[in-house]
Amino acid sequence: MTILYPYQDAFERALQQRDIAQATRAEYTSTLQDFFHYLENFNPTYQASHRVNQLQTQDAEQYLAMLVDQRQIQAMTYNKVLSHLNVYFKFLFSHGWTPYLPTLDLKSKPLAESRPVNFHWVDDLPDLLTDQRLHVYTRATLLLTAHGDPAQVFLRPGYTAQLQTADWPANEQAFLQEWRAFVTPLQARFQTPDWFLKQRAAADPHLTLPGLHKYLRPNEATAGFRLSPSTLYQGYLVHYLRRHPRLSDQEATDRLHLDPDSIDYYRKLARHAE
Structure with a gap:
């Protein structure tokens, strides 16, 4: 397995022992991979030694500020990323692998700052898939998200092998034909069946989450809503919970792969969504 961030094996074993859902573990991986990718490219402290035990509050603060200023994440996403980093550094601290807790003095943001969640885009998916002004990666992101897979799942190598598309409706099949025409040359070039690939030569051809943002962000003006x-x-x-209001908490947890607290939060959003 490719190591995406320091102490990944030990940390993932700890998450498994806590019975953390696979989708949530994938979110941790996405956050930590992105965090250390950012440090490696933009943080002098980490660039100097690549040692986790040198990271302090300002280093985590710098990364979170970038997410707000450049990627324009909202309060809920900010809090989730901060929570992931907090759990990770507490794990390292408990094992004596770092003397610092870089997130200890960082505070979460009030959720009242968040904009209303746009759930209408799922109903508009047929029109979005045919909009040639949107990059094919943008439309593929919308399609896969509408089928219930977050980006940290569909960007993962091997995802395509598990994807079943035969029963998808005709309008989605039409887009898949366009998608295959686009991605097949890249798959042949990089010798991989995976979908989200870089368009230039690279040691690892798989598109990262920051790389995907570069395609999505310019399309926001055309789409008319945020594409994070x-x-x-x-x-x-x-959208899913509004369409299935009678699901029990256990059914919702099983189908959406979220913990009960998250289900409760999204139920409240669904009840008040307009």
Whole structure:
């Protein structure tokens, strides 16, 4: 297995022992991979030694500020990322692998700052899939999110092998034909069946979450709504729960792969969504 961030094996074993859902573990991986990718490219402290035990509050603060300023994440996403980092650093601290807790003095943001979740985009999916002004990666992101997979899942190598599309409706099949025409040359070039691939030569051809943002962000003006993968997924969850109001908490947890607290939160959003 490719190591995506320091102490990944030990941390993932700890998450498994806590019975954390696979989808949630994938979110941790996505957050930590992105965090250390950012440090490696933009943080002098980490660039100097690549040692986790040198990271302090300002280093985590710098990353979170980037997410707000450049990627324009909302309060709920900010809090989730901060929570992931907090759990990770507490784990390292408990094992003596770092003397610092870089997130200890960082505070979550009030959820009241968040914009209303846009769940209407799921109903507009047929029109969005045919909009040639939207990049094919943008439309594929919308399609896969509308089928219940967050970006940290569909960007993972091997995802395509588990994807079943035969029973998808005709309008989605039409887009898949366009998608295959686009991605097949890239798959042949990089010798992989995976979907989201870089368009230039690279040691690892798989598109990262920051790389996907570069395609999504320019399309927001055309789409008329935010295309952040986390925001889209939140909209999907609200849409799903509005369409299935009689699901029990256990059924919702099983189908959406979320913990009960998250289900309760999205139920409240669904009840008040307009």
